Amino acid sequence: MTFGTETDDELLALMRSGHEQxxxxxxxxxxxxxxxxxxxxxxxxxxxxxxxxxVFLTLIRDGCGFDPQRGTLSGYLxxxxxxxxxxxxxxxxxxxxxxxxxxxxxxPELAVNDDPLADLTHREGVxxxxxxxxxxxxxxxxxxxxxxxxxxxxxxxxxxxxxxxxTVRSRLHRARALLLEKLHQERNFRPAMGxxxxxxxxx
Amino acid sequence: xxxxxxxxxxxxxxxxxxxxxxxxxxxxxxALWERQRSLMAGLRxxxxxxxxxxxxAAVEARLLAEFRSHAGMASGPRFTGxxxxxxxxxxxxxxxxxxxxLAMFLVSGRQPQLARRSAPAAAEWAAAQTSxxxxxxxxxxxxxxxxxxxxxxxxxxxxxxNLVRVEVPRSAMIELGFAVSAERASxxxxxxxxxxxxxxxxxxxxxxx
Numbered sequence: 436m437t438f439g440t441e442t443d444d445e446l447l448a449l450m451r452s453g454h455e456q457x458x459x460x461x462x463x464x465x466x467x468x469x470x471x472x473x474x475x476x477x478x479x480x481x482x483x484x485x486x487x488x489x490v491f492l493t494l495i496r497d498g499c500g501f502d503p504q505r506g507t508l509s510g511y512l513x514x515x516x517x518x519x520x521x522x523x524x525x526x527x528x529x530x531x532x533x534x535x536x537x538x539x540x541x542x543p544e545l546a547v548n549d550d551p552l553a554d555l556t557h558r559e560g561v562x563x564x565x566x567x568x569x570x571x572x573x574x575x576x577x578x579x580x581x582x583x584x585x586x587x588x589x590x591x592x593x594x595x596x597x598x599x600x601x602t603v604r605s606r607l608h609r610a611r612a613l614l615l616e617k618l619h620q621e622r623n624f625r626p627a628m629g630x631x632x633x634x635x636x637x638x
Numbered sequence: 639x640x641x642x643x644x645x646x647x648x649x650x651x652x653x654x655x656x657x658x659x660x661x662x663x664x665x666x667x668x669a670l671w672e673r674q675r676s677l678m679a680g681l682r683x684x685x686x687x688x689x690x691x692x693x694x695a696a697v698e699a700r701l702l703a704e705f706r707s708h709a710g711m712a713s714g715p716r717f718t719g720x721x722x723x724x725x726x727x728x729x730x731x732x733x734x735x736x737x738x739x740l741a742m743f744l745v746s747g748r749q750p751q752l753a754r755r756s757a758p759a760a761a762e763w764a765a766a767q768t769s770x771x772x773x774x775x776x777x778x779x780x781x782x783x784x785x786x787x788x789x790x791x792x793x794x795x796x797x798x799x800n801l802v803r804v805e806v807p808r809s810a811m812i813e814l815g816f817a818v819s820a821e822r823a824s825x826x827x828x829x830x831x832x833x834x835x836x837x838x839x840x841x842x843x844x845x846x847x
Contacts, residue, residue: 453709455702462701467692474691487693491701495708561687564680572835583681584688608645611677613836620838 443508447501450494462491465509468585469516475580476520478569486519510591517577517595524573567617575610582607641667783843784832785814800833803845811844 441449441460449457469490474483490512494501501511568579581587581595582603593600644660644667661668809823828845 450705455705455709458705459698459702462698466697467689470693471688471691475688484693484697488697488701492704495701495705560680561683564677565684565688568681568684570836570838579681583678584685586685611674614677615673617836617838 444503447508458495465512466491468509469512472513472580472585473516473520475568475584476573476577477523482523486516486523489519490515506594507591510587510594513581513587513595563618564614567614570617571610571613575606575613578603578606579610579614784841785843786841787839797835799840802831802833804829804831814842
C-alpha cells in the first residue's frame with residue numbers, strides 16, 4: 436500500500452490504529468521541515484536530528500494531544516520542535532556559534548559590488564543570507580525560518596509561536612529589515628575585521 | 639492606505655504577488671519594497687538550496703523500531719535512543735571538564751570571570767559612559783578597557799549586551815592600534831567581545847595583553 440493523497444489527519448488516524456506504513460508516510464512527509472527548522476534554529480545537525488526524533492517520539496508515545504480543531508498537524512509538530520529548540524537554547528545560552536574553520540575565505544568579494552542585494556540568489560549571496568538569518572535574534576529567526584523558508588502560513592505560525600497573527604507580521608517585517616541591515620553591515624564590516632577570526636570561543 | 643497600513647499587510651501582498659497603489663504614491667515605500675523583493679528572492683534561494691536537508695535514515699529506523707514496540711508489533715526492549723545515551727555521556731564529560739577547568743583556575747590563583755554579562759549589568763555598563771547615547775566611536779579605550787570596533791554602531795543604554803570570551807591571534811590587536819611585535823603576532827590572546835542585541839560585535843577588550 437502506498438500513500439500520497441491522504442491528508443496528514445488521515446495518516447495520523449492510520450498511525451494511531453497501528454498502521455506502520457501510515458506512520459512512515461507521515462514521518463517522511465513532515466520530517467524534512469521539522470529537521471530544517473531545528474537545524475536553522477540550533478545551528479547543529481546533531482541537535483536537529485535529536486529534536487526531529489523527539490518530535491515524532493512524542494507523536495508515537497503520547498498518541499499526542501493534537502486537536503485538529505486548533506490547527507494543522509504540521510503546525511502542531513513545529514510547535515513541539517520549537518519547545519525543544521527553546522529548551523536546547525536555554526541550556527546553552529552562552530554557546531556562540533563561530534564561523535567554521537576556513538569559512539572567511541568563502542566570503543564573497545564584498546567590495547566588488549556595493550549592493551549586497553544584487554547577488555542574493557547567487558551562491559555566495561545565498562551563503563551570506565543564510566549566515567545573516569542564523570545571526571538574527573531568536574524571535575526574529577524563528578519567524579523567518581517558519582514563514583519565509585518553510586512557507587508556514589501566518590495563522591499557523593501564530594499558533595506555533597503562541598502569539599497573535601499581527602505579532603507574526605510585525606516580527607517578520609522587523610526581521611526582514613534586520614536582514615537587510617545585517618547584509619549591508621557585514622559587507623562594510625567584514626573586510627576591516629579580517630584578522631578577527633577567533634581561534635576558539637572560551638565561553 | 640498609509641505607509642503603516644501598507645507594511646502591516648505587506649506579507650500577504652508579497653506572498654500572493656499583489657501590489658498596492660500605495661507604492662505608486664510613496665517613493666520611500668517603493669524603494670524599500672524593491673529591497674524586500676530582492677531579499678525575498680534570496681530567501682527563496684536559501685529555501686531551495688536547503689530543501690533537501692533531512693534527518694538521517696538512522697532516525698527513521700529508530701522511530702520505526704519505537705513505533706513497532708509501541709504498537710506491540712515487535713517484541714524487545716523499548717527504545718531509549720542512542721542520542722539519550724550519548725547525551726548522558728556528554729553530560730558527564732562536560733561536568734568533568736568544568737571540574738578540571740575550575741581546578742586549574744584555583745591552582746593558578748586566577749578567579750573565574752563571568753562570561754556573560756546580564757542585561758541589567760550591561761545597561762549599567764552602557765549608562766556609565768560619558769555620553770547618554772553611548773556611542774562607541776571614540777579613539778581611546780574606555781575605562782573598563784572596551785574598545786569600539788571600527789564600522790560598528792554604538793550600543794544604546796537600554797540595549798542588551800552579551801559578552802563572549804574568545805581567543806584570537808595577537809595580530810588582531812594591530813587592527814585596533816596596538817603595537818605587536820612580529821615574533822608575538824601569532825600568539826593567542828584572550829579577549830572579551832561585546833555583542834549588541836543584533837548579535838554583531840560592537841566592542842572588545844583584551845584580557846591578557
